[in-house]
Amino acid sequence: MPIPPAPMKLTCTACGRSDVFAPKSDAIFLNEFKLECKWCGHKPLVVSMCSRSSVWLARLARKLNR
């Protein structure tokens, strides 16, 4: 069963900007995912899960346990 990837927050430690990365599928995720700042080119970026996706995951887990 395919699980849609959860959006992630990419934070640049060099310029301090952050961006939310929401891949459309697992396959695209692997190709599109680059740990590089799109503003200053710094890498690697700090990756953290969005709080919203945690809620989504909790909801999904509840659904699966039912």
Ligand SMILES: [Zn+2]
């Ligand atoms: Zn940057």
